[in-house]
Amino acid sequence: MSDTTRPAIEMAGVRKRFGATEALRGLDLTVPAGTVCGLLGPNGAGKTTAVRVLATLVAPDSGTARVAGHDVVRAAEDVRRAIGLAGQHAAVDEGITGRDNLRLLGRLHRLGTRRARERADELLARFGLAEAADRLVRTYSGGMRRRLDLIASLVTSPPVLFLDEPTTGLDPRSRQEIWDTVKELADGGTTVLLTTQYLEEADRLADDIVVVDHGAAIATGPPDRLKAAIGSQVSVTLADAGQLAATAVVLSAMTGGDAQVDIAERTVTVLTVPGVSVLLPALVRELDGAGVVARDVAVRAPSLDDVFLSLTGGSARGDGGDSEQGDAAGSAGAVGRAA
Amino acid sequence: MATVVLAAPRPSTVGRLVADTWTSMLRVLLNYRHSPGLLAASLGVPVVMVVVFGYVFGSAMRVPGGGDYREFLMPGLFAMVATNGVMPTMVGAARDVGRGVTDRLRSMPVSRTGLLLGQTLADLLVSVVVLALLALVGLAAGWRARHGLADTAGAFALLLLFRFVMTWAGTLLGLAVGKEEAAGQLSVAVFPLAMITNAYVPTGGMPGWLRLVADWNPISSVVQACRELFGNPSAPGSAWPMQHATLAALLWSAALLALCVPLAVRKFATHGR
Ligand SMILES: Nc1ncnc2c1ncn2[C@@H]1O[C@H](COP(=O)(O)OP(=O)(O)O)[C@@H](O)[C@H]1O
Ligand SMILES: [Mg+2]
Numbered sequence: 001m002s003d004t005t006r007p008a009i010e011m012a013g014v015r016k017r018f019g020a021t022e023a024l025r026g027l028d029l030t031v032p033a034g035t036v037c038g039l040l041g042p043n044g045a046g047k048t049t050a051v052r053v054l055a056t057l058v059a060p061d062s063g064t065a066r067v068a069g070h071d072v073v074r075a076a077e078d079v080r081r082a083i084g085l086a087g088q089h090a091a092v093d094e095g096i097t098g099r100d101n102l103r104l105l106g107r108l109h110r111l112g113t114r115r116a117r118e119r120a121d122e123l124l125a126r127f128g129l130a131e132a133a134d135r136l137v138r139t140y141s142g143g144m145r146r147r148l149d150l151i152a153s154l155v156t157s158p159p160v161l162f163l164d165e166p167t168t169g170l171d172p173r174s175r176q177e178i179w180d181t182v183k184e185l186a187d188g189g190t191t192v193l194l195t196t197q198y199l200e201e202a203d204r205l206a207d208d209i210v211v212v213d214h215g216a217a218i219a220t221g222p223p224d225r226l227k228a229a230i231g232s233q234v235s236v237t238l239a240d241a242g243q244l245a246a247t248a249v250v251l252s253a254m255t256g257g258d259a260q261v262d263i264a265e266r267t268v269t270v271l272t273v274p275g276v277s278v279l280l281p282a283l284v285r286e287l288d289g290a291g292v293v294a295r296d297v298a299v300r301a302p303s304l305d306d307v308f309l310s311l312t313g314g315s316a317r318g319d320g321g322d323s324e325q326g327d328a329a330g331s332a333g334a335v336g337r338a339a
Numbered sequence: 340m341a342t343v344v345l346a347a348p349r350p351s352t353v354g355r356l357v358a359d360t361w362t363s364m365l366r367v368l369l370n371y372r373h374s375p376g377l378l379a380a381s382l383g384v385p386v387v388m389v390v391v392f393g394y395v396f397g398s399a400m401r402v403p404g405g406g407d408y409r410e411f412l413m414p415g416l417f418a419m420v421a422t423n424g425v426m427p428t429m430v431g432a433a434r435d436v437g438r439g440v441t442d443r444l445r446s447m448p449v450s451r452t453g454l455l456l457g458q459t460l461a462d463l464l465v466s467v468v469v470l471a472l473l474a475l476v477g478l479a480a481g482w483r484a485r486h487g488l489a490d491t492a493g494a495f496a497l498l499l500l501f502r503f504v505m506t507w508a509g510t511l512l513g514l515a516v517g518k519e520e521a522a523g524q525l526s527v528a529v530f531p532l533a534m535i536t537n538a539y540v541p542t543g544g545m546p547g548w549l550r551l552v553a554d555w556n557p558i559s560s561v562v563q564a565c566r567e568l569f570g571n572p573s574a575p576g577s578a579w580p581m582q583h584a585t586l587a588a589l590l591w592s593a594a595l596l597a598l599c600v601p602l603a604v605r606k607f608a609t610h611g612r
Binding site: 081 | 358362440444
């Protein structure tokens, strides 16, 4: 059976081809038990395929994958008993109530009729769906559906949870609710593999991020290390164009990067060199010290686009995707501002 | 939150098959319960068919060799209800695939055969109700089963068997198509298949090649078998399935089941591989 010392999820050299498309080209992945791993990549990178391999839905062409110590091909049934899956779409039955959705899943998990009902009630209450429990799912909002879909994967409290783009297409509040739930599960010891197109999401939730592109991992590490390796963008907008030169000197000194001066916009921009992090208060102090009056100071954390630019020199955006690419670019990292 | 696995120890295969069949049936029946429109449509269609075919077209129809057209028609309409079983299962299976429900179920330690069997058995229950209603409407329109209880029961058993076959065919098609809209469009293709039969008109007046298709259409075997079992007027051609209609209907059903059930279960188990 599963043993706690070995990683909860292991993939080694996994390849999977669909006709002419090679969705996975030797993906390696290790997720220690009790941690959250963020699989980060653009549309078409192979994230869903990786999750489907791990959830025993597709067999890899080559390579090995183990979940909770069980091989996904040879011991698929044991893997299935250890996992919960919330896929890219809200996989809930719209024609019945939320409560019935969970009860039916509980019965399929062989909890017994009574225990299945109790478990459904527990989950609905805990995740704020008690009031909507007896409404048909087709009357739910998008956020509620996603939440129901998420808790549908928790019916057995599985030790390993797969979440495929759990917040794509959600409004900020629903996104926050999903994030809170994932954090709560992780705190309880559940191993979570979540895929996302948002660096911010992986940053908030994951202990480790694996950046995937074209079916292989191109970078792995804790979010901070990854971000530090990329650098962030610092920009200062001035009231007085006469101070542009002085500002450029300060920024270059602080970041080690080459300052770009935009005279028309009265803005100085610089990308920090990897390893240097610039904190907003320190920046404001330095500018003050140089007598610069800034109208706007911003430190922008790297976005997924920056990650890809930095890791691949800009040629790495997925070619297999069909949509939603603008989305990832739109959700830039946290922006700090001071006036 | 504690990460205790609540699932019970691994049960026997048969126990699991039965339990999962039952749960899967429950899911379909709950869907029907919350969709009065769906049930009303299933129940309304036979009534409309009796009116449209029996009274509108039927006013200009003559059955060769004599007999009442509405009595000739009723076995055809029963068989149509059986045939239409292909549609709800096809659309339902495709919807489940498209929405990821199939993926979730397949990622669980459940009996795949049980899940599909439950869906087809639930449909069978619904069709019992629809066939019973159509029989009542038929009785009101002057149709009678004239050969006693055993033959009548035999005819209805045959109709249910054929409906069961068609729901498995629908499941297979739905899994293969995988998109709800595409399945809806494919439903339209069922219509000509159902029309090129002996259900509404005797095949004797059709051009030779069309008559051949109609006489060998599995639906025609079911219709002819029911006409014989109910003792209703008929005008069978000389083709083998028309001369041995009950046997032909059983053979067709067995062959289609032997084809569709394993293929559907395999498609379900390995979907997307
Ligand atoms: N069942 C399939 N059949 C054919 N191609 C597929 C299938 N699943 C995925 N692909 C292709 O494999 C590549 C990776 O897809 P996917 O794993 O869905 O990426 P992601 O989830 O990162 O967007 C894409 O080019 C996609 O079109
Ligand atoms: Mg995907």
